[in-house]
Amino acid sequence: MSNDANAIWDALWVNVHLATMAETAGYGEIRDAAIAVRNGRIAWLGPRAALPSGHRARATHDGGGDWLTPGLVDCHTHIVYAGNRSDEFEARLNGASYEDIARRGGGIMSTVRATRAASEQELLAASLPRVKNLLAEGVTTLEIKSGYGLDLATERKMLRVARRLGEMLPLRVRTTFLGAHALPPEYGGRADDYIDLVCKEMLPALAAENLVDAVDAFCEKIGFSADQTERVFRAAQSLGLPVKLHAEQLSDQGGATLTARYRGLSADHLEYLSQAGVDAMADAGTVAVLLPGAFYFLRETKMPPVQALREARVPIAISTDCNPGTSPMTSLLLAMNMACTLFRLTPQEALAGTTRHAARALGLEQETGSLAVGKAADFALWSIERPGDLAYAIGGNPCREVVVAGVVRE
Ligand code: DI6
Ligand code: FE
Numbered sequence: 001m002s003n004d005a006n007a008i009w010d011a012l013w014v015n016v017h018l019a020t021m022a023e024t025a026g027y028g029e030i031r032d033a034a035i036a037v038r039n040g041r042i043a044w045l046g047p048r049a050a051l052p053s054g055h056r057a058r059a060t061h062d063g064g065g066d067w068l069t070p071g072l073v074d075c076h077t078h079i080v081y082a083g084n085r086s087d088e089f090e091a092r093l094n095g096a097s098y099e100d101i102a103r104r105g106g107g108i109m110s111t112v113r114a115t116r117a118a119s120e121q122e123l124l125a126a127s128l129p130r131v132k133n134l135l136a137e138g139v140t141t142l143e144i145k146s147g148y149g150l151d152l153a154t155e156r157k158m159l160r161v162a163r164r165l166g167e168m169l170p171l172r173v174r175t176t177f178l179g180a181h182a183l184p185p186e187y188g189g190r191a192d193d194y195i196d197l198v199c200k201e202m203l204p205a206l207a208a209e210n211l212v213d214a215v216d217a218f219c220e221k222i223g224f225s226a227d228q229t230e231r232v233f234r235a236a237q238s239l240g241l242p243v244k245l246h247a248e249q250l251s252d253q254g255g256a257t258l259t260a261r262y263r264g265l266s267a268d269h270l271e272y273l274s275q276a277g278v279d280a281m282a283d284a285g286t287v288a289v290l291l292p293g294a295f296y297f298l299r300e301t302k303m304p305p306v307q308a309l310r311e312a313r314v315p316i317a318i319s320t321d322c323n324p325g326t327s328p329m330t331s332l333l334l335a336m337n338m339a340c341t342l343f344r345l346t347p348q349e350a351l352a353g354t355t356r357h358a359a360r361a362l363g364l365e366q367e368t369g370s371l372a373v374g375k376a377a378d379f380a381l382w383s384i385e386r387p388g389d390l391a392y393a394i395g396g397n398p399c400r401e402v403v404v405a406g407v408v409r410e
Contacts (some may be wrong), residue, residue, distance in 0.1 A: 009036040009043055009057040009405055016063030018045060019387040020371040021070050021355045025183065027348055027387045035068065037377040040405035045371060051108040061408075063381055064226040066400055067133070069351065069390070070370050071378035072142025073358035074332050076268050076289050078178075079134075079321035080127045080158050080165075082149045083114030085324045098156040108148075108182050111324050115148040123161045130322060131165055133330035135409070138380030141359065141368055142171055143319075145216055147178030150194075152202050155179055159211035172378070174362045176244065177206055180224050180232050182219035195228045199235035207239045214265060218246040219255035226254050233262045242363055249294070260284035266317065266319075266361040270304045271295065278305060282312035287361040288316045290345075290353070292338035293327035306343050316345070317361045318353035336391040347391035377406035 013035050020028030032050050036044040044052070088106050092098070101107060115123065134142060144162035149155035159175050166173030179198040206212050215236035219229040223246070233243045242265050247255030249269035256267040256277035265300040267273075267281060268289035281288060288309050294300075309316055318339045321327040329335065336350040345353065359369025368376045381401040384390065389398065402409040 007038060007043065009038050011054065011059045011061065012055070012057035013061045013063050013068065013381075016068040016381065018371060019067060019069045019351070019393075020045070020336055021110060021352055022370040029387070033068075035371065035379070035404040037403075040377055040407075042371060042373050042375050042377050044373060066381045067384050067387060068371075068379050068381050069138070069387065070355040071380050071402065071404065072138045072332050072354045073141040073364075073369055074134055074139050074319050074322075074354070075141075075143045075187065075266070075317050075358040075361040076145075076291060076319035076321050077143055078145050078147060078321070079142070079330075080123060080144055080146075080161050081111050081115050081131050081324055082118035082123055082175075083111060083324070084328070085110060086328075108325055109185065110182065111148045112150055112154075112182070116151070116154045120157050120161060121317055123157060124164060127161060128164065130330045131169065131171070134320070134332060135169065135171060135402070136323075136399060137331060137333050138382070138402055139332055140170075140172060140380070140402060140404045141174070141362065141364065142166075142380040143174045143176055143362055145176040145178040145181075147181030147216075147218075150179065150182060150184035152205060155202055156206060156209070156211065159206060170394055170402075170407060170409045172364075172368065172404070174213045174364070175211060176214045176216045177203060177212040178216045178218070179203065180228065182218065182223065191224065191228060195224065196233050199231055203232075203235050204239065207241060211242060214242045214244055216244050216246065219253050219258070220246065220250055221253070222250070226258055229255065230258060233258070233264075237262060244268065244289075244361070248274075248277065254391070256269055256281055256286070258353050260286050265363055267351050268319075268321075269294065271300055271302045273305055275305070275308060278308045278312050278335045279315060281309075281314050287315045287317050287357055289319055289329065289358075290320035290339060290343055291319055291327065291363055292342045293329040293335055294321045295342055296338055297327050297329075304343060306345065315357040316349060316353050317357040318345070318350055319358065333390060333397070334394065337394055339361065340391050345391075347388035350391040353388060377403055379403050
């Protein structure tokens, strides 16, 4: 497959600078480069001067001196939901307490009610503009969680919408079942019975319909206990599905260590992560997904242990956590900027966090997230002076062109 000079490429980009993100350090810069695509995959890349003599391509694109990076990967979103919670945001800034809002049936349950009430078509229509915002900024792979249904029919509806988004749009979608997100009102005081429903009915049914690529839970005082989370993990494991976890967002519940024991793809949030959790993640190869949008919107002050994660060589990914309650954000570039300003990541770490490491958080590191021969031809072209500009600017969108599986997105 590699460097086959006799094959006719489907397309060739020249006059571009590459940030391959293929190595652990640096951007993997190749200046004045070329990249060739065949059958949806990268067939050749390197300095333009090294193009094999006699190469042929059906189409040649002039990149105009732009930078070309892997397509961005948003590896943690709750982007499929109905309604929004701007009314609560406003009420709180007018002095209402969190309890006032909860008493009025607000918070996560207001999104559950709206999502249950929406038809599949309405849910799709509500979610589409948000997804398009991400796509406009170079996202080529998107994880979408369920978790605003909390009953079988609505969780199914959410996951079906997620799959449809992946079919309608030039976009790779990975679905995550988050039935254990919150306790639905009809199970008030009966969390263990609800976990039974999640493990014995919802997950097996949805997995059988091929709607589930991974399984997540919210392990927290206001969510589910570590024991309840472990039951969900065991149910996932028995179906051969990988796990990940909302862990250590508001308190240390030992969720990251539990996730590592199940060889989880990722543990996410992690503001309250302990050194033991860092070490367990390092041993298991579990990715740390940091979500600066939620940190910002909740005005959290406890920082995730970035330096300890670096020292333990835990791969760090960055995502929007797009959701109506704690991170109403549809800009992955803004999440990268926030990761630098709030968490002190370097711009190079932020870009690795939305490319190579984010792909790994979805189990897709062999497929996408870096530029290398044989990988999917998923990339974005940017009108920027250097790769660090992607994490630097606030507002504006330098994305000029996006290619998914070798095809230029219209
Ligand atoms: N952690 C969060 O911050 C969101 N979900 C979660 O598990 C909150 C979701 C919401 O408030 O709608
Ligand atoms: Fe989340």
